[in-house]
Amino acid sequence: MEAEIIDNDLEILSPEMVRKMNAYWRAANYLSVGQIYLYDNPLLKEPLKLDHVKPLVVGHWGTTPGQNFIYVHLNRIIKKYDLDMFYISGPGHGGPAIVGNVYLEGSWSDIYPNVTQDEAGLKKLFKQFSFPGGISSHVAPTTPGSIHEGGELGYSLSHAFGAAFDNPGLIVACVVGDGEAETGPLATAWHSNKFLNPVTDGAVLPILHLNGYKISNPTILARIEHEELDQFYRGCGWTPYFVEGDDPETMHILMAEAVEKAVVEILEIQSGSSGTTGRPRWPMIILRSPKGWTGPKEVDGVPNEGTFNSHQVPILVDADHPQHVQQLENWMRSYKPEELFDENGALLAELKELAPTGDRRMGSNPHTNGGMLLHNLHMPDFRNHAVDVVVPGGIMGQDTMVLGNFIRDITKANQSEHNFRVFGPDETISNLLGAVFEVTNRQWEARQETNDQFLAPRGEVLDSMLSEHQCQGWLEGYLLTGRHGIFNSYEAFIRIVDSMFSQHAKWLKVTSELPWRRDIASLNYLLASHVWQQDHNGFTHQDPGFMDHVINKKADIVRVYLPPDANCLLSIMDHCLRSRHYVNVVVAGKHALPQWLDMQSAIIHCTEGIGIWQWASNDQDGKPDVVMACAGDTPTLELLAAVSILREHLPELKIRVVNVVDLMKLQSESEHPHGMSDLDYDSIFTKNKHIIFNFHGYPWLIHRLTYRRANRNLHVRGYKEEGTITTPFDLRVQNEIDRFNLVIDVIDRLPELGSKGAYLKQQLKDKLIEHKIYVNQHGKDMPEILNWKWIAG
Structure with a gap:
């Protein structure tokens, strides 16, 4: 030159x-x-x-x-x-x-x-x-x-x-x-x-x-x-x-x-x-x-x-x-x-x-x-972190804390490859993924002071900037150049990057149609500190609408998962981190909740994406009188509590319990690759029985996903923009996803329950008043709520 x-x-x-x-x-x-x-x-x-x-x-x-x-x-x-x-x-x-x-x-x-x-x-x-x-x-x-x-x-x-x-x-x-x-x-x-x-x-x-x-x-x-x-x-x-x-x-x-x-x-x-x-x-x-x-x-x-x-x-x-x-x-x-x-x-x-x-x-x-340039991640066996569930609901666990140990092991296994990072806006510890700091640090090049925690010039965690925009953009650039990662965020605040997600989803859609473009690792969101865990943050931290936004995008690109417990979360996250060219949204809680499935059952359930929980149902000998369905950890807890009330007080009532992990299963197979055929959907939900569906997010999303199905007797409960600083159970009551309102809904849908149903309904209305008085006086939920456990019928 x-x-x-x-x-x-x-x-x-x-x-x-x-x-x-x-x-x-x-x-x-x-x-x-x-x-x-x-x-x-x-x-x-x-x-x-x-x-x-x-x-x-x-x-x-x-x-x-x-x-x-x-x-x-x-x-x-x-x-x-x-x-x-x-x-x-x-x-x-x-x-x-x-x-x-x-x-x-x-x-x-x-x-x-x-x-x-x-x-x-x-x-x-x-x-x-x-x-x-x-x-x-x-x-x-x-x-x-x-x-x-x-x-x-x-x-x-x-x-x-x-x-x-x-x-x-x-x-x-x-x-x-x-x-x-x-x-x-x-x-x-x-x-x-x-x-x-x-x-x-x-x-x-x-x-x-x-x-x-x-x-x-x-x-x-x-x-x-x-x-x-x-x-x-x-x-x-x-x-x-x-x-x-x-x-x-x-x-x-x-x-x-x-x-x-x-x-x-x-x-x-x-x-x-x-x-x-x-x-x-x-x-x-x-x-x-x-x-x-x-x-x-x-x-x-x-x-x-x-x-x-x-x-x-x-x-x-x-x-x-x-x-x-x-x-x-x-x-x-x-x-x-x-x-x-x-x-x-x-x-x-x-x-x-x-x-x-x-x-x-x-x-x-x-x-x-x-x-x-993309290479597969070295994936440790997630089964090593299984929660030992002997009987459903018999043990409590914090789902994202369990996941944190798995993320730690993934980080360690891939350190020599330098191709995996955890991103998040100062929420990695808050979301209980802190185990990752046992093997790495937060990358940080600015000045350090004595009481700083886990800061170093080199680390696989980028969470020291309080900007969802930067975390999203960094992760996208990391993925687009052939690496892997996960973005953990509070569920409500992920809405800040709605438009960034949209553009990335569009990029994936278009590049999937270009033969010269190679598939990249999936964009994986872990949304914790979710809408049902805001007993101290309040109304500003309640927004499950990211799922609604995601589902607007091309079916070939988006996936939404709502694992009900830690073992399901482990199985789902293993799947997501191995996947290519998707946007995977996983919503999971960090507070202690009952653990329902042993690891083998969780793997089967997550692989199917939806299923009848036979251990919670009692309709095996005939047709169900009602289908009780749920998606999300907290809605699952409340629905099972409602089922336990119904089975105790109305033992003749035939109940089928359905849990949904993969939300896209609810769509028709013509609308989404994970969608169910009408035959399979009807075999689970029936063609005409009432379906009481307890959902993590806004109720209309479930109606939207199922609008083509034959069974129109679908009644969805979910977040209704109610509740601020209150107890966890009171937040559920205010949005009517709690066990008492669920049972009342069943009774209202089944007039054949007669006097027994009427008397139970009155008891539960009284219980709702008792609950309100108790939380206002004591600042915590009633002992029967805090200490409730599933007991098999």
Whole structure:
């Protein structure tokens, strides 16, 4: 590579290299404009006509030329230092830039060989963009080299750090849009540098792209003074290098110097030769360039380049604006395509050589197709942690505490592989997974003090940042680059990442349809401190609605599990951590509750996902009078307590008890891969008997999952947005999932129970009043509630 070396050992590009890099940038800009506008005539070998323009022009230009500029400079530094680097495009709509660049480097044609490196290939490249049957206008799963969807505004830097953890030698170049930088997840993500270990992790090189505008408003960071911006990022622990201007030749030289400085600093930090002690200050680049750089200066007398008017399509070209065809042609010809492509439409060889080759191309970096690097976890036998259940309900246990021992063993078994981590927003110990700290620590690079707990520069737990956004983004980046993990959170607070989950689920859906994309490890949520355990946190901590949100996504992707006890939780989590390309949501409690199934029974029950608990039922000799169903640990407890009351006071009543672990079993087999056939559903729930269903979440979710079933006698009890600071049982009473209300519901549905039912109903109404008086007086539940145990009939 042609270059001059100056005294400070930083490379200054020779005039010839500036010429070549500027030409490459022009080629990328030309391809970007062509993708937005052109249907035909890709090399402008004839005068542009309206027929050559797409009938519907859709796309975003404003961020594109800046990202093209960044890409060519990253190519240069990759070649010089033989870097293992890939590119994350954070701005919402950088599609034309990244697609154009991976085409120029050859990665696109490797994946899509029908899009050839010639005029015919250019025509296909242009036509497919924002066109029916083609590709989207932003960076998407279809884009080689991408692990970040353009619609995921705000998560780019989190994904970058997740990719860098446990990836020494990898540099993730993360371009952050200045509009994106205003989002909560991104603003918080700047502090991820307090968790990056320079020896065992890779590096993240943030490039903040200040082009001044969002859709129609200025951006905050572009409108504060240079000194304030510099102070802000230094205050966040970064060393910012500024590249500012609009003259291409000057900007190439400034950008080359900044990238050189940043990469040299990263390599020195990683090698230990930087001379610094303590937490390093990682470099970042702040690129200030005009929005819509090199685009039309004005359109119809209205300023365009450098304004928000260049955000989307700068020039409207259609049948109503035929006069704009010539302006579009002038714009495209300003890039001088005849100097960039040969007669056949291939990029000139002297420009082609500026790009890296093979896996060093950012569009072909193996980390961006993480399933290629994925190895199975070493999974210890979860049976080693089984709770010894001799009789159902005969022993108490804390489900997530039992699971914590299993997670500890998984962590230890995979430490040499560096491919498993536990993520969570300061809740690992609160959710009773603290056993993991017997074998690892929390990773932490900031200052430590005497009374800190489990903090170390290296650890498999990332839970020291109180941000669900960061934990989700880190885990996604970790999974997308070929590793495994689990996210533990309070059930109510997982709602903070609703949109992040949605985008990841969409990514999984689309990539599952791309044969060149390899499956990645599943995204596993463990939701504890759930809605029924908030006797001290209260109303704000009660929200089981994440399940409702998850179930909206494609059935091929989502799974929801509600294990009723610790042995079931162990079996389910073993399954989830072995799975691929799903989102698994597991809801489990941490407070002491009765344990129902021995390990062998739990494995069978969880494998089936749903089943009749014969030991709790008494309808074996005939048809049931009522079906009592439950899903979730607390609803299971209350339902079994209700069954015990019914069996004691109404022994002639035939009751079938059904427990649901895999919530998707309730759907039809035509709606979900785990769904049951109508025949199997009816054999469990009957075609016409009343079903009293005690559910962990909002009742309407069960109705929604079963709406196609023949039996319409379904009565669901669940969370009804009632209750604040109170006792555990009183919370159940207020939402009417308690044993007394369940029994009353059965009596109301079965008038044939007659006087015996009426008298029992009165007793239970009296009991509810007694309960209320007792808790208000004593501040705890009645002894008969606290000491209740299942006794087999």
